[in-house]
Amino acid sequence: MFLTVTLNPSIDKYAITPSLRANSLNRIRPFRIEAGGKGINVSKALSSFSVPATALGLLGDENADLFYKYLKETDISHRFIPVPGTTRTNLKVISSDTGEVTELNELGFSVSGTVLNAFLSLVDSLLPTMDGIVLSGSLPDRCPSSYYKDIVNLAVSYGKPVVLDADGEAFREAVSTRPTMIKPNKDELSRYTGKTLDTLDDIICAAKDLHDSGICTVVVSMGADGAVCISDEGVFRAEVPKTDILSPIASGDTMVAAMLYAYHHGFDTKKLLSFAVAAGTATAMQSGSAVCTLEDAVQLEQKIHCTHLI
Numbered sequence: 001m002f003l004t005v006t007l008n009p010s011i012d013k014y015a016i017t018p019s020l021r022a023n024s025l026n027r028i029r030p031f032r033i034e035a036g037g038k039g040i041n042v043s044k045a046l047s048s049f050s051v052p053a054t055a056l057g058l059l060g061d062e063n064a065d066l067f068y069k070y071l072k073e074t075d076i077s078h079r080f081i082p083v084p085g086t087t088r089t090n091l092k093v094i095s096s097d098t099g100e101v102t103e104l105n106e107l108g109f110s111v112s113g114t115v116l117n118a119f120l121s122l123v124d125s126l127l128p129t130m131d132g133i134v135l136s137g138s139l140p141d142r143c144p145s146s147y148y149k150d151i152v153n154l155a156v157s158y159g160k161p162v163v164l165d166a167d168g169e170a171f172r173e174a175v176s177t178r179p180t181m182i183k184p185n186k187d188e189l190s191r192y193t194g195k196t197l198d199t200l201d202d203i204i205c206a207a208k209d210l211h212d213s214g215i216c217t218v219v220v221s222m223g224a225d226g227a228v229c230i231s232d233e234g235v236f237r238a239e240v241p242k243t244d245i246l247s248p249i250a251s252g253d254t255m256v257a258a259m260l261y262a263y264h265h266g267f268d269t270k271k272l273l274s275f276a277v278a279a280g281t282a283t284a285m286q287s288g289s290a291v292c293t294l295e296d297a298v299q300l301e302q303k304i305h306c307t308h309l310i
Contacts, residue, residue, distance in 0.1 A: 002046060002260060003126060003133040005151065006039030006057035007119075008108045008140040009080075010090040011066060012289065018097050028093060034289060035070035036090060038137035038165060041250040043076050045257035045283070045291045051264070054079060054126070058119060058140060060087035060109045079126075081119050085109035092249065099245050110141040123151055127158050131264060134256060135174065136165035145169035152177040161263060165256050167191065178214035181263065183256050185221045204228055204235055204309070217269070219259060219276060221252060226304075227280075229273040235310040236270050238277040241303045249289045255280035258297060274306040 012035070015028035039055055046053040059067055059080040067087060071078050088106035095101075127133065133155050135148050148170050155162045162179040164171070167188045175182060175192075190197045193206045207218045211230040218230045226239040258279035262272035278301035282292035 001130050002051065002053045002264075003123070003130050004039040004043045004046070004053055004055050005123075005133065005135050006037035006055060006137055007111075007143065007147070008088070008138045009035065009037035009040060009057050009059060009067065010088045010105070010108070011063065012036030012090050012092055014092050014094060014289070016094050016096050019095050020093055020100075020102050026093075031094070032289075033066070035067045036289070038253050038256075039134060040071075040076070041253035041289070041291070042134050042136055042165075042257045042260075043078075044074065045250070045254040045279070046260065047074075047076060048291050049257060049261050049294045049297075051257075051261055053077065056080070056119075056122065056126075058083050058109075058111060058115065060085045062086045079122065081115060081122065083109055083111055083115050094247060099247060101247060101249055108138075108140050111143050116143060116147060120150060120154070124154055127155060127160055130160060132161040132163070132180075132260065134163045134165070134260060135179075136163075136253065136256060138167070139170050146173045148174040149177050152179050155179075163256055163260055163263075165252070175210060175213070175215065180215070181217040181219070181259055182210065182215055183219045183221060183252070183259060185252065186223070189220055200228070200237070204230070208235070217259070217263075217272070219255070219273065221255060221277075221280065223248075227255075227273060227277050228309075229269055231269040233269040234308055236273050236306060236308055238273045238304050238306040240277060240281050241305075243281060243285055245284045246287045247289070248284050250291055251280040251284040254283040254291050257291075270306050270308060274301050274304040277306075278304050 014031035043055040055078040061082040088108035091104040093102045164179040255276045258276040279297035282296040
């Protein structure tokens with residue numbers, strides 16, 4: 001059993017339009033409303049891979065019913081701590097012509113130190129019997145940027161693997177505590193280094209620095225250009241075949257779930273990377289926020305070209 005953490009969840013509203021034009025009237029067709037958040041998506045993908053997981057997080061008490069209804073319908077095990085206020089609503093507009101997604105995300109509720117202490121105590125009570133934990137997504141308003149770092153330290157003290165998928169200061173502080181695996185994308189890695197990563201060598205160099213700091217596995221996703229992975233086994237690159245991308249929503253979260261699946265099953269680095277890229281790509285081939293099945297990922301993995309660079 002794994003834990004997935006979503007501290008700043010959302011109610012995601014999806015809409016479809018042929019194309020989104022700025023400074024113009026856009027008519028949209030409602031698509032669906034779902035409980036959202038990166039940790040929720042990771043739980044959904046792990047469930048699709050038949051890996052048990054419990055979604056943990058915070059939830060605004062004023063509009064919690066829709067959130068709980070979705071989690072019940074999708075059979076996602078969960079433990080959420082209620083906080084005063086409303087869970088944010090995010091609008092995701094999908095272009096039916098190009099598959100591009102435009103996201104309009106609200107800030108979300110504010111949290112108190114009392115709530116954060118209660119959540120840390122919940123994690124502390126559950127971790128000893130768990131196989132690992134995933135920390136992903138943004139932090140809520142007034143949450144210290146060091147909060148993920150606190151959870152990583154807690155997991156490390158129990159000897160539990162930690163997967164981190166975050167951005168900005170939360171990422172910067174958490175990586176200093178050496179989580180087991182991290183999955184920044186190219187832009188997030190660029191913000192971390194403060195440099196423009198123009199070439200593959202630039203990306204590999206930045207990722208290698210993180211691995212050398214004590215992080216076991218560093219995966220950098222590069223969109224249509226695939227991904228690179230650095231571990232003690234070396235530097236690997238996975239390239240994806242040309243595919244019909246319907247929606248990139250949840251593809252990165254599916255990669256995180258696949259990395260955890262691969263780690264749990266003892267895959268070597270090359271297979272971990274090829275499977276993670278296959279899973280992320282297979283999810284991008286689904287509509288909306290749907291995630292791929294294990295069978296989808298295994299089938300597409302045969303088409304992933306993965307090479308040992310160094």
